[in-house]
Amino acid sequence: MAVITPDLLDFPALRSAGPAEPTSVTSAPPGATFQAIYAEHLDLVWRSLRGLGVREASVEDAVQDVFLVIHRRFGSFEARSSFRTWVFGIVLRVARNHRRTEQRKGGCAALDAVPELVDSGPGPHEEAVTAEALRELALVLDQLDEAKREVFVLAELEQMSAPEIAEALGINVNTVYSRLRAARIAFEAAVAPRNGVRR
């Protein structure tokens, strides 16, 4: 009797992602290829991981971790949320994992300045400015607790709606609002000293 040996790791058939989300919210239309998903979401995954506390030296690994999971889990995306919200759910968990690993290793934020080879693309100055801003932002956010940080990053950096944030975090919308209020207060308190004397 022939033993049925399914390929254990093959990429499951993409299921229909349901009606496309309007305008700015990305969705995965039926037949979307992984590479299209990757191209479309790479920047926001990279940036949000940094915002969520993944160290510059680790973020490239973390980005791959996210897309590895997206690749594996795509067959279970059920279109109950937008695709982008689903992606952020994965981003959150990868970020948490990396943060905890960093904490165990006693990671130091001051070591974050990994020298990047100068990119010869257009607008090097602007690129340096935005890169520095992201570093600065991450340092400020390091001072927020995890719950506030996550809500803040999703709302203020990634500009997600409260219902989307609620979905991604698995909390209710009212909690999102109250936590965001507290997060903004904490953020302002943390950013104020930096606007003065640089540490």
Added chain:
Amino acid sequence: MSDLSSKSRGLLDAARSARPTSAARERMSVALAARIGVVAIGAPPQPLPGAPAPLPASAPPIVAPPILPAPLASVAGVMSTAKAAVIGAVLGVAGVGAASAWPDTPQLPPPAILVAAAPSSSGARAVERAAPSSPVVDTASPTSVVEAAPPPLLEAPRAVEASLPAREQAPSRRAAAPASPSRAGETASPSTDSRAPALKQAPSAPLGAISIGEEIASLSEAQRSLKQGDGARAIAVLDELAARHPSGVLREERLAARVFALCAANRVEEAREAGQRFLAELPASVQAERVRASCAFSPGNPR
């Protein structure tokens, strides 16, 4: 609406414009491709006109398909055809419409960036990660299985679907999950995670950092054993993997594989127990349908 100061707004706006450099993009693309084990990914599996007809149920064991058509030989030259073929075969890169090169890597970095792991047995550490900031990526160890001539890339999934019971044949069914709210089934952690897509992740294990390469290597070893009909060996490999990475990234696949291995070893009662545990915990798994189709749920033992 915002309570934030203009300076905070400015910082956020600037940070939001930050993007990875093109060098970083290239590193990530190449490294991700190596980890997933595919170089070319096209459209998802779909019935194509002229696709090979489904094989009869008594089809011989599925031949692992190589995944690198000739035009991508230059890419393969970086990663080594053998490794890519094995990894790709294991990961079933048979989903093709138009196979196309990874869009972000029209020019691959020189081979120095990819460090080939020395050939070793499957028990060896398959993927080592260098210092996190390093772009060096190790691909999984090559084995003695090197596929030379590429058969049609659709062959494997068609054959798989043909050999499953009739109810499994529609490709869309393969990803169909039970109607029950299955997100809860995707995670072993309690309800706070159930509303969001969850990762199977032990609290202490950094996701993917170390285990994924070994997990893939062990699962491919188990798969090879299964295809040779050696259920006992597959079980041994899987048990060893379970000991090393009980909460690995590919735990679902390992648990499903164990069901299949028990079936192959004709340990049907154990397969039934394992299958029921699997479906109780992971009803939404992409492996769920296959577990249901296995000996664990043969007629007379309905789920």
